[in-house]
Structures are given as structure tokens and as C-alpha cells.
């Protein structure tokens with residue numbers, strides 16, 4: 001479990017990125033931070049692995065304040081996937097995936113064997129292992145990024161707009177793939193997006209951030225759609241447009257919430 005207790009972040013130039021955030025992120029579920037540009041989503045995410053430290057308040061992982069953890073060691077135990085994959089351009093796919101395990105002292109042969117398995121896990125052909133990132137499509141690069149994030153077998157996987165830079169069809173594929181993976185792996189996933197449809201599709205818990213780094217609502221997609229906390233949320237999720245008359249359908253054993261246009265708005269926990 002990850003817990004934010006009264007967390008604020010003011011950058012040295014005076015920008016108040018996050019203001020007094022209290023939130024519990026349950027284990028083995030996907031929590032999505034969604035909001036417009038500059039609402040503090042990335043800052044909040046980065047406080048989990050100490051890429052950013054709060055100005056006040058605490059971030060706890062399983063009851064331990066991350067401020068007491070050595071940042072590099074902390075980061076090596078938490079998967080991190082970012083937009084544009086963040087792959088090292090001069091290293092092959094397999095070396096990119098194996099980077100952190102090798103830094104942690106794994107033997108090269110073991111790290112590579114595990115990296116190949118991870119390519120299977122994220123749906124990539126092993127024949128791509130010796131390519132360089134520039135020789136892959138955008139969607140393939142993102143899959144390598146996810147494989148790299150999983151390479152240390154983390155309990156927590158942080159994903160910062162991981163599908164933001166790919167076209168809509170590939171994006172939909174990657175979203176489905178993440179739902180499948182999460183069904184198998186059951187990580188604590190914290191995901192940042194500015195796309196409310198993506199948030200509702202992927203999130204067990206959706207955290208709606210408003211400009212100025214405050215949380216407007218944190219709840220399941222269905223709760224948010226049924227009972228938006230305020231006018232900001234209602235407008236942000238489109239509830240005011242009457243488009244989201246919800247109904248539920250079953251696809252592949254999962255209960256999917258559809259909006260008035262028949263678009264997937266969320267998946268109900270079974």
C-alpha cells in the first residue's frame with residue numbers, strides 16, 4: 001500500500017505543484033492520476049520513488065516513509081515506465097531490459113534469460129532482442145519500456161503517460177495488453193494520463209487532479225461517473241453532457257462499463 005499524508009510540493013521557483021494531498025493507493029490494483037496539463041500528476045508520481053521529495057507531508061510504502069529510504073536503492077525496486085519509453089538508444093533491446101538487474105549484480109546470463117522471458121510477457125517476439133530502439137516501432141518501444149519496468153520484479157510499477165506518444169490504434173492495443181498483464185501479475189500500478197477514457201478503462205481507482213495540484217475526487221470509475229464530487233469533475237468526465245448513461249456488458253469474463261456512446265468507461269472488479 002502507498003499512502004500520501006498531507007503531501008505538498010512547492011518548487012524552488014515558488015510553483016505549488018501539489019497541495020495537501022491525502023490518498024491511499026491500494027496494493028495490487030491500478031490507480032490512475034488524471035488531470036489537465038500542469039495539475040501535478042507527474043510530481044505526485046515521482047514522489048513515490050523520490051525523484052521528487054515533498055516540501056511537507058509524508059509518502060509511505062507499506063508504512064515506511066520513503067524519506068528514510070536511500071533514493072537509488074528505492075528506485076531499483078520500483079518499476080518506472082515513461083513516455084517515449086526512455087530506452088537507452090545505444091543499447092540493444094535485451095540490454096535495455098536487463099539494465100537494472102545487471103546494476104543490482106545479477107549475472108549476465110541470468111539477466112538475459114529473464115529479459116527474454118519478459119519480452120514474451122509483454123508480447124514481443126524474441127527475434128527483436130538484438131535490435132536497437134530506433135529499429136522498433138513506437139508501440140514496440142513502449143512494450144520494451146514496460147518489460148524494463150518489470151525486470152526487477154517490482155511490487156510497484158509507476159507509469160507516466162506511457163502510451164501518450166503512440167497512435168490511437170496502438171494505444172488501444174497497449175491498454176488491453178496492460179489490462180491482461182495486470183490480471184496476470186497483480187502489481188500495484190500507478191498510472192498518469194491526461195485522457196479520462198484511458199483512466200476509466202485502466203483504473204480500479206481514478207484520482208482526478210485539478211489545476212493547482214489538488215485532488216477533486218478519488219474513487220472507482222463507476223462511482224465518479226455516478227456521483228461526480230463537484231462541477232469540475234462533472235465537466236471533466238463529461239457527465240454533464242449526458243453521454244455517460246452507463247451500462248455494463250461482459251467481455252471475456254470481465255464486466256466492462258460502457259458509456260452512452262458504447263465506449264468502454266471502466267472495468268468492474270470481479
Ligand SMILES: Nc1ncnc2c1ncn2[C@@H]1O[C@H](COP(=O)(O)OP(=O)(O)OP(=O)(O)O)[C@@H](O)[C@H]1O
Nearest residue numbers: 011013015017036037038039040041042043044194
Ligand atoms: N522542477 C520544477 N521546477 C519548477 N516547477 C516545476 C518543476 N516540475 C514541475 N513544475 C511545475 O509544477 C506543476 C505541476 O507539474 P507536473 O509535471 O507535476 O504536472 P502534470 O500534471 O504531470 O502535467 P503534464 O500532464 O503536462 O505532464 C506545473 O506547473 C509545472 O510547471
